[in-house]
Amino acid sequence: MNKSDLRRQVAELFVVRASGFNLDSQRLYPNLEESNSNLKRLLEEGVGGVILLGGTVKELEIRCNILKKWSGKPLLLCADIEEGVGQRFYGGTKFVPPMGIAQIYKKDQTLAISIAEKIGYFTGKEAKKIGLNWLLAPVCDINNNPNNPVINLRAWGEEPETVKSLTCAFQRGVSRSKMLTCAKHFPGHGNSEVDSHLDLPEIHNDLSKLEKFELIPFKSLINQGVNSVMIGHLLFPKIDPIFPATLSKRVVTDLLRIKFKFDGLVVSDALVMNAITNKYSSGKAAVMAFDAGIDLIMMPKDIDEAIDSLTDAFYSGKISLERLNVSRERRKKQLDLVRNEEDFKKEDLNNEDIKNKFLLDASKFSNSIIKSSIFVREESTIKAEFNDINLIQIDNFDQVSNKFFPALDLPKAVGFKNLIIHPLGISPWGKTNKRFLESGQFGNSKILAQLFVRGKPFVGLDYHNDHWIDALKNLEIEKRLSGIIIYGCPYLYDKIKKNIQYTTPLAYSPSQTEEAQNEILSRILQSKTTQKEIDKESSIEFTD
Missing domain, CATH: 3.40.50.10870 (Glycosyl hydrolase family 3)
Known part of the structure; x- marks a missing residue:
């Protein structure tokens, strides 16, 4: 295989950030979101995924169609939707943060589980309608540290059983809408006091403690068929004293792949975060993450450097082509689950009256949760x-x-x-x-x-x-x-x-x-x- 063809295959395994707005001037975070010209170039060169933020739900629907046209092949289109589509895109339904559902769980477990499943269903169906196919949710971290500045309300609770029950319910709801899901941030970001967007958190739990606490929700989601797992930028010195989880074979391969027998997609958290960029270049981080066992590389700071470095690693034999093929096959397998265009055309939400009733029902349900919480x-x-x-x-x-x-x-x-x-x-x-x-x-x-x-x-x-x-x-x-x-x-x-x-x-x-x-x-x-x-x-x- 020549190097140019190899680079296109490698590019499939990268996810870049883009605005949901159509114009470059409307970007909310221009330092993180690719310009339209660069985004079009990257998709034409084979980049296989886009994570989106901003814009109205109608704009996003148009935007997703444009991105697919630029790419000319199946794309992973995702967003960090943890509290309803309206959390990221104007005009969508917003739900009470997961921690609010955990408060209800303390009083009425059956009610809270029912609410979590309905949130998953409404969120998945609404996200699918606007063109997405991959929810970067649920958050499986257990927020057992009240000083945690970044997980906090995003967590489904402070106890393993609560988080396990509610995330599994959310997963069941989303799965009814044929959307891909993602359990994050493995092996658990809840017990940190540092935001990995700003620096690298250290968590001093050994594997035995993790298995009795943090890992319980992840195990349950894996058993229930979650499509992907996101690795957090976290240092666990008692498991790997040198590398953060994202770059650690002990965490990604030995623990997640071998011990937990997970064969779905493994995705890195955004490599643009300071927990990684403070120490590693875009190219080095991408190579180390993939070598650790990760399939998809999310948001490197310099996308071209990252793709080129990983291509060189395969071309030189530093990483085997077999590993590349395995990750590409995992990606294809997940995309095939959500690609059936005929099913999409038959969707009820393509009928405007049914769609409007669905959105009204979602809004009423959201308001009812607010009153309960x-x-x-x-x-x-x-x-x-x-x-x-x-x-x-x-x-x-x-x-x-x-x-x-x-x-x-x-x-x-x-x-x-x-x-x-x-x-x-x-x-x-x-x-x-x-x-x-x-x-x-x-x-x-x-x-x-x-x-x-x-x-x-x-x-x-x-x-x-x-x-x-x-x-x-x-x-x-x-x-x-x-x-x-x-x-x-x-x-x-x-x-x-x-x-x-x-x-x-x-x-x-x-x-x-x-x-x-x-x-x-x-x-x-x-x-x-x-x-x-x-x-x-x-x-x-x-x-x-």
Whole structure:
């Protein structure tokens, strides 16, 4: 085989990042997402997969068809959809984060398992309709470390049995829609305090401990037929003291392939992450990952260098061509499961009326989960007084980009003045003590505190919010605390709940969506203002 043909075969095993938007100027992360010209070139040269983010669901449907046309052969089209299609693509259904379902599991296991399976079904079917064929979910990590800044709400619980039951239910739901699934991040990212997007986490569990805890959900998903497993960028010194799991034969081949007898696709986590790039070049990382036993290489920092280096490794005989053929065959086998165009044409969702009913059912189901997962302390009611402040902490400006944002608009409608805190904005904290809010900015106003807090990629140390516990307690002592609402992190909510008086209005939602905000605030704000009146005011503001 000549080197050019070999390179095309090698390129099949790479997945590149692209925007779901059609125009280069619309890319949300241009440093990570290929331009259209480069994307077209890479697909024409044989690259076999694309991971997508951004755009509307309709745009993505068009985008996927364009990508398939550029490629001219079957493509793996995937996204990190862990909380519904709307998590990544505008207009899709958003579901409560998995940890919220785990909270329901503590009260009613049967209900939670049923919810998880339905989420899997709705997510898989909706994702398939917009052109995807591979969900990079479920997250199988057990979040047994509350200081974990990156897994957190993405996990389906804090105990092996909970995570096993709920991820298996999600997998059953997705499998009904003929979508590929992915168990991640093997062998377990839940017990880390470092985000692998920023640095390499070290986890000091030996294999015996992993088998009794972290590996239980992965074993169950493998037995249930999960299509792929993603390896996390994690160092387990007691298993392999030198290489992170992504580059470790002991983890990928000895543990996953041989001990667990997994013969599906094994994919790396994104090689562009600092856990890898801090030490390895794109080419070296790609060769080492494949040599460790991985089939698909996700998002190397320099895609051409990575493909060329792996091609050279095969051409020189450093890695056998047999290994290349085995990985290509595994990829083909999985693609064949989701490629039947005739089945797709027969899909109910190609009928617009049926599709609209399906999306309405998905939305209603999502809202019903929100109601089941919300906590409002008994008789919690909040009334605005003169100059009271609605103090909101956000970590993402997208949260307030919509014209209607209940966490701002509903308190404003009953008399609160809005004040937003963001890590990039002016700090509200005292210069010498972060346990106290700077009094000069607030005067003697009473404060309604709404905190949007969740662990997620790249949040790093900004995830730690324990200073709010003392700050809120001090406001309570000064009789200046109107109430507290936590959206997202259950750990901060639990700590605050233990530290404030029972008479202080308190509410919690694992979901940060507008629907969750509306549900909580409509329960606890003393107001005769209706949604219709707020909509009317918004329409007046919109008019030039």
